[in-house]
């Protein structure tokens with residue numbers, strides 16, 4: 221993990237929670253000191269220097285993430301250094317569409333743009349009753365939302381195509397229990413959470429029902 225700003229630190233913490241061994245690098249000594257007790261291994265170094273990365277053993281890692289955001293120059297030079305070292309999977313964070321293009325053209329294998337991705341996702345949540353939303357390509361989505369009041373007490377079998385608005389209920393969760401896969405016999409209860417899937421527009425429409 222290169223760059224322990226807000227994004228890099230949270231990502232490093234999430235990877236650690238997933239039992240991954242993380243080597244974190246930041247050139248700022250205050251940042252290194254701040255996270256030294258929280259992350260496995262935190263090193264102060266300038267990641268744009270290929271030789272320094274090599275000394276730290278970065279040539280042997282399977283995956284590297286460049287989480288530097290504010291400095292496009294540092295981010296691009298770091299990706300170049302990782303490409304030179306032959307790191308097999310380079311993930312790089314972009315902070316603008318142009319930055320994303322440059323990262324891909326210098327050899328990043330995966331480019332992420334968290335501000336744009338989160339902004340798009342949260343826009344869907346704000347205008348509907350969805351509590352979570354993931355979209356796949358430009359046409360498919362999965363969402364979590366509370367059961368619409370108009371469908372409370374109905375079994376899935378009894379729902380008409382008009383009731384469904386083109387979506388499919390995949391699972392449901394009654395308060396305090398775990399999610400269960402939906403069956404046609406399942407009766408929708410007030411306050412239970414649904415997982416639904418379908419076209420983005422259909423999911424969005426279903427999520428605005430009262």
Ligand code: ADP
Pocket residue numbers: 222223224225226227228245246247248251265266267268287288289290291294
């Ligand atoms: P965020 O928006 O997630 O807070 P920033 O871009 O502000 O991200 O922070 C990026 C981090 O990357 C900072 O901690 C900074 O010290 C670090 N960083 C910037 N350039 C380099 C570099 N050349 N080598 C290592 N770390 C760097």
